[in-house]
Amino acid sequence: MKTIAVLSRKGGAGKSTLAVHMATAAAAAGKRVMLVDMDPQRSSLDWARSREAEWPVVLEGRAGALFTTHRAAEREGIDLFIVDSRSSADAEASEAARLSDLCLIVVRPNFFDLQAVGRTVQMVENMRRPGLFVLNQAPVRRNGVEPCAIRDALLHLADHPFDMAEVGLRQRAAYQTAMWKGLGAQEDQPDSQAAFEINSLWASLAERLWPVAGRQTYRPRIVVDTDGPLELALAG
Numbered sequence: 001m002k003t004i005a006v007l008s009r010k011g012g013a014g015k016s017t018l019a020v021h022m023a024t025a026a027a028a029a030g031k032r033v034m035l036v037d038m039d040p041q042r043s044s045l046d047w048a049r050s051r052e053a054e055w056p057v058v059l060e061g062r063a064g065a066l067f068t069t070h071r072a073a074e075r076e077g078i079d080l081f082i083v084d085s086r087s088s089a090d091a092e093a094s095e096a097a098r099l100s101d102l103c104l105i106v107v108r109p110n111f112f113d114l115q116a117v118g119r120t121v122q123m124v125e126n127m128r129r130p131g132l133f134v135l136n137q138a139p140v141r142r143n144g145v146e147p148c149a150i151r152d153a154l155l156h157l158a159d160h161p162f163d164m165a166e167v168g169l170r171q172r173a174a175y176q177t178a179m180w181k182g183l184g185a186q187e188d189q190p191d192s193q194a195a196f197e198i199n200s201l202w203a204s205l206a207e208r209l210w211p212v213a214g215r216q217t218y219r220p221r222i223v224v225d226t227d228g229p230l231e232l233a234l235a236g
């Protein structure tokens with residue numbers, strides 16, 4: 001069983017959005033997925049209430065019980081265990097990180113999120129787990145020009161020891177409308193830019209979690225250069 005913790009100390013960064021989208025994408029790839037909602041706001045559980053599909057299984061997480069739940073999931077033959085964490089619970093987030101094969105650190109390209117990211121990075125490093133930044137709610141291009149907020153974010157994050165996921169998520173209505181239906185945007189609008197982002201991000205995470213020897217990994221080049229072009233596989 002592989003485990004992903006979705007982390008950010010900032011409420012509203014997109015932890016639940018990312019958690020349910022990676023859970024649905026993994027389920028579509030045939031994985032038996034369990035998503036544990038550790039946030040008392042219960043966003044993932046609210047989403048799951050209107051979902052009809054069998055997978056992912058979404059559970060209400062209880063403080064202090066994560067380890068036991070994780071062990072039980074492993075015994076039940078779950079392939080992927082995803083923790084949708086709560087914004088400000090150091091002990092819980094640390095426990096989630098400790099159990100994880102990959103910690104996704106969700107960051108919006110704004111000053112406050114970027115300033116706060118260092119503490120999450122530190123926590124993941126203390127647990128000696130691999131971390132990966134996922135840019136979320138990135139503004140869309142204007143007249144083909146990448147907003148400078150994205151470049152600033154990449155430059156800032158380049159100072160930290162973790163990589164940036166090759167694919168980020170832009171601010172898109174599709175991510176919100178799908179929530180009402182208990183779907184991921186890629187299920188609700190399979191031809192949308194949001195679907196492209198989710199499917200590509202999942203492909204890159206899956207290759208990290210289950211590396212196939214000899215296979216070319218999905219790694220578009222990211223150029224972080226103040227003057228030059230910015231290449232990040234964000235659609236549109």
Ligand SMILES: Nc1ncnc2c1ncn2[C@@H]1O[C@H](COP(=O)(O)OP(=O)(O)O)[C@@H](O)[C@H]1O
Pocket residue numbers: 008010011012013014015016017018043136137138169170171172173175176179
């Ligand atoms: N990429 C995105 N595009 C549009 N809306 C988003 C995106 N990511 C998150 N949101 C919205 O922002 C709000 C906060 O996201 P959420 O996933 O609940 O954050 P967190 O779990 O970190 O508190 C929600 O209303 C969600 O629908």
Ligand SMILES: [Mg+2]
Pocket residue numbers: 015016017039041043084085
């Ligand atoms: Mg949440």
